[in-house]
Amino acid sequence: MAQGLTHLNERGEAHIVDIGDKAITRRRALAQARIVAETGTIVAIMDGGxxxxxxxxxxxIAGIMAAKKTSDLIPLxxxxxxxxxxxxxEADGPDAILIRATAxxxxxxxxxxxxxxxxxxxxxxxxxxxxxxxxxxTITDICLVEKSGGKSGDFSRS
Structure with missing residues (x-):
């Protein structure tokens, strides 16, 4: 494995990781994205206007459908x-919307x-x-907020 990256083989070539011997566990992840916009835009979105x-x-619905298609979008x-x-x-103040997705x-x-x-x-x-x-x-702050399960254990963004 080149530089400890799991998606690279010993020759540095991209490959899909073999998960066949990994334990089956309950896994959860929470991610977020934020939209920053004019106050009127936030109101129109949140109020259905x-x-x-x-x-x-x-x-x-788009977020749910996209989660189901992730392996079609992200090659490995x-x-x-x-x-x-x-x-x-949800609204995040007068000029932002916070989106949180759990899988x-x-x-x-x-x-x-x-x-x-x-x-x-x-x-x-x-x-x-x-x-x-x-x-x-502007779409900002796309990040993993927390994850649980699996060999690497839990993660929580401070």
Missing amino acids: LKKGDALAVAR CHPIPLTKVSVDI ETTGQTGVEMEALVAASTAALTLYDMAKAIDRAM
């Missing part, structure tokens, strides 16, 4: 049988990427739904 319809419902991710995906969206499985590899893809896709969907009124929106 966009011409395209209920942006929050569409973004939740394993397809994972997800047991739960949820996307929560869970009972399996041999973690669900961090599924949670990150869900949060990112929900944020992109909100951008798409509201871009007609505010093209200056």
